[in-house]
Amino acid sequence: MDNSYGTLFRIELFGASHAPEVGVIVSGCPAGLEVSAQDFKEDMARRRPGGELATPRKESDEVETREGVEGGKTTGKQIRLAIKNTDVRSKDYDEFKLTPRPGHADYTALKKYGPEADLRGGGIFSGRMTAPIVAAGVIAKKILAKEKITVRAKLIQVGKTKTKMKEEIEKARSEGDSVGGLVECVAEGLPAGIGEPFFDSVESVLSHVVFSIPGVKGVEFGSGFKCVEMKGSEHNDAFVVEGGKVKTRTNNAGGVLGGITDGMPLLFRVAFKPTSSIATVQDTVDLENLKSAKLEIKGRHDPCIALRAVPVVEAAAACALADLFLQARKVLE
Amino acid sequence: MDNSYGTLFRIELFGASHAPEVGVIVSGCPAGLEVSAQDFKEDMARRRPGGELATPRKESDEVETREGVEGGKTTGKQIRLAIKNTDVRSKDYDEFKLTPRPGHADYTALKKYGPEADLRGGGIFSGRMTAPIVAAGVIAKKILAKEKITVRAKLIQVGKTKTKMKEEIEKARSEGDSVGGLVECVAEGLPAGIGEPFFDSVESVLSHVVFSIPGVKGVEFGSGFKCVEMKGSEHNDAFVVEGGKVKTRTNNAGGVLGGITDGMPLLFRVAFKPTSSIATVQDTVDLENLKSAKLEIKGRHDPCIALRAVPVVEAAAACALADLFLQARKVLE
Amino acid sequence: MDNSYGTLFRIELFGASHAPEVGVIVSGCPAGLEVSAQDFKEDMARRRPGGELATPRKESDEVETREGVEGGKTTGKQIRLAIKNTDVRSKDYDEFKLTPRPGHADYTALKKYGPEADLRGGGIFSGRMTAPIVAAGVIAKKILAKEKITVRAKLIQVGKTKTKMKEEIEKARSEGDSVGGLVECVAEGLPAGIGEPFFDSVESVLSHVVFSIPGVKGVEFGSGFKCVEMKGSEHNDAFVVEGGKVKTRTNNAGGVLGGITDGMPLLFRVAFKPTSSIATVQDTVDLENLKSAKLEIKGRHDPCIALRAVPVVEAAAACALADLFLQARKVLE
């Protein structure tokens, strides 16, 4: 079911990048949570071009609450959030039906939806659809905050660089190229016991929503792919008592054992590919004549999608965890 | 919804490792597919202790078809497959309620299900539950085979070794230790156009089921985590015409663009942690007195779960792809 | 999952009667169906106050297609339809928090959502939410029309009257009262073989969505409640050959045997209670002081909701049948 996600806390995206707006319907949020327009501003700003360092432009990516919040509080009913598209690109995407862009969904959309497929702004595949995910995440984080659970993502690597990442991004831009990035996300304060065995393990539910974010090529928890080279005696996280609480000495598990949270910080990393739209002339095919062709993509593009994806990963994780938390409460109490 | 997975092709696991049997109910398989007891033997053998090289023991892991196959053909109704547990361990798991095993779900099961949680054989968290997944995968692969789609997984790395992997496993065993492993899975013959945007992207649906397999710490598609260090000009797969067909020169995408298959081989890799049960004495806690404790796990254990997980990854992928394929047909035709 | 319904053809309602708009997101509609603004006009007019006989007021209940239709054709992606609320009532609903209206959801909404529940226009319980169902039904009927399947509902009884029903309605209105009604719905052209055993029988899926329509107290198929008084020898529909086709002589089954369509017209009836809002002073309670109170409901109200519910029943049935049809195709072909 393409555009919806979740069981008790559920989101359904709507809109498109070339339409007047994008948005999300959030179902299952309990009544009485305080929500204001201000609450969305910070996360939406982190996702905007330029990210956190950029000057906040008041007029753009403002989240309008259509229903579900009255007198500053959630009503317990569906919440509908909408974000206007102020920068609707009038560009002609028709050439991409003939000569599909490498790394984009032009070719697969044509295969799925036929020759009349709408490729403008990437359609539903567009990164623009991550804006309502960020908005939904604000609601999800409020549910979690009531339980003192926090979720925070950050960019930890760009190309081969783990320190001067902005410079690496600028370098890619100046070369008319793009570069990949690694995002790490940590949720703290989760009680032990969240997650459903077997198919709704914490990892299953989280990876499902995170792999929906455009550009993600890998997801790993705790030790992640490094575990392949490890011995059991190294990898096992020994249980210890600390301050009267059960913890683990290390956190190779990433906070999940048997699909269920163990009370340690939940930790995962997400690999983002380099932006597919680059300034360089690229090889593609002329689909009509089935022969080689060249393609040059115009316009400005983020040289590193991972940078703007940080709040998206965080929001997606918050939505998944709010859902698992609400599912778990019936058992926990 | 813990133990079930899928939309049109759906599986629900049942049983437990310490019960008389484990099994799976498969819903949504079309009528008329030929299925025999023999069909299950090869994949079940690959999952058994020792794996493909071991002497096939006729008596064990035989898949019984309870309903849904009549006269050697699927009836179009639910198929129920059961596998007897011949090796029901009578071992006492009660000690793990007091001193939980590092890396296992003992502690999280206690937190989720309370002090009467059943930890025997790992309960529902047990690797034994992967046997019915392999059985369901046999049915899924038959659906795919009709469309000339194949799915094949293999072990490609153990510890730091990519060649003499069995030796590496034997070495870990001889040291009373265990070692991680990397499994690669490839699906060939998938038409372009399979997968649903946004939240039911091919990667979302596949990672969901693969992360359900015990011991998985990471999943990556195509270039995977390597994409972080790549430039867009390297990572973009140029479209080319080959033999009158549209292909891509490289396959960093792993066969998926915008969440939808592009007709290239679907390729993903799965990182398995080293087996948590090791012969070494480990640090844990005494949950009753909240103090440090030592634990020694008895019995024989696979030193590398990745080895036996190969057919499980393959089966899980087949189930996910059969489901996406059945969903896509309504649009494709 | 409150506001969404369906598996392959899925609808999710949004908006509220007192908000600027109501609408529906339709997922799973195949690409290439022709849809124009004109297509919605007839059904929307049937649902408006006054119904089919009323002067069509161009300006009201116009269905706007936000996404999912390009160049007059469905794109295969989500379709979003919105209908402006031109008659947003500014009336104060706060009194109903103190003295709930009999027959309305005021009291239950307070119990479910707490003292800050939003009762304006009945909130999500409002009959206004049936407008987007009618709009979604137009899309569903187009899918069915491609297969020469038609769905048509009509009012067959008001009070005790089966002929001069409008007079009966006017009579109730003139008395400051309201009256119940019976709606019959027939789907013709459905092939035999649609419907899923066991829990997704045609009757299960249809009754589910029909009982969501405000005011429905009963749903019956074919012989319906009359079957209680019948003998098997009367009730069984004998199979006959007519024009080279298998039919049944009678249709007590209502077109469904064992939860699956038998190729005869699918026939069901829906009982609608009399409108709860009446001009008479009614007994209620003062919830604050827990004592008896009197309530007089102001404003104009339809004296017979069944009249306007006719296209809603038809649309709901069309949505359910389109979903079952898409699910069945995978098996039928």
Next chain:
Amino acid sequence: MDNSYGTLFRIELFGASHAPEVGVIVSGCPAGLEVSAQDFKEDMARRRPGGELATPRKESDEVETREGVEGGKTTGKQIRLAIKNTDVRSKDYDEFKLTPRPGHADYTALKKYGPEADLRGGGIFSGRMTAPIVAAGVIAKKILAKEKITVRAKLIQVGKTKTKMKEEIEKARSEGDSVGGLVECVAEGLPAGIGEPFFDSVESVLSHVVFSIPGVKGVEFGSGFKCVEMKGSEHNDAFVVEGGKVKTRTNNAGGVLGGITDGMPLLFRVAFKPTSSIATVQDTVDLENLKSAKLEIKGRHDPCIALRAVPVVEAAAACALADLFLQARKVLE
């Protein structure tokens, strides 16, 4: 999703009437509920041929708990219940592929599953599949009982008779015929506030599962179909204060307003058609030669399925209410 039902409390049926067993997997039951073999006996006995008055035969319809109950208590994991088929009929159902039985699913099964459809014992359409529903209902009723909620169904009419119903049934039997029946079900103790608007109204969720029971032709709540002939002034249930509690003077609503429980007894009725298998020779068609044919059904059959359906309706309602109750708790508290 044919054989499964529910969101948080979920059941999946397995087995077939001609197979060694039938059963159900129950997911979502909280840990710690006491369950014994004895608990199932009464309800299973009510469903057996002869019903409550019959001599309890110890050996038949015994419910075996395969997993999910340990030491007499639910574990919080999946519960698997199985019931052996001691009376597997060896009868030849092949003739029904040529000459389908009126009122049965022979013809529709052939249309759905093709010429190799398995019609034995009605296959999945069989009344035998209601045995595991009764077993699942025992678990559901335990969840409800903890909250002092009871569910009870009874037979209230057979043919035109509301008093000497057994005689009416015997009369039909002696005539080689069958007769319809009406079952009424009441749930008491439900708090106000259960049920989800819009599509998961109490009536929607209940009618969905009740219409899955073989032979049901109608479902009505409260006033039911009588509401058609009523005025609003008669139908509206006035709120009153009784013993310090808010109640309604009448219960035409059947305990549900706006899809949500109002605290009054939940009340609905279910119409069951007369048994389709009757001793009389019936008209059918020869499907091969497309011409008229006669059919005589051998064997003994219940002359009134409504009688044995009483505990099935009760169990189905309990499953639906347990699910809605678990969903509602997240909001209520």
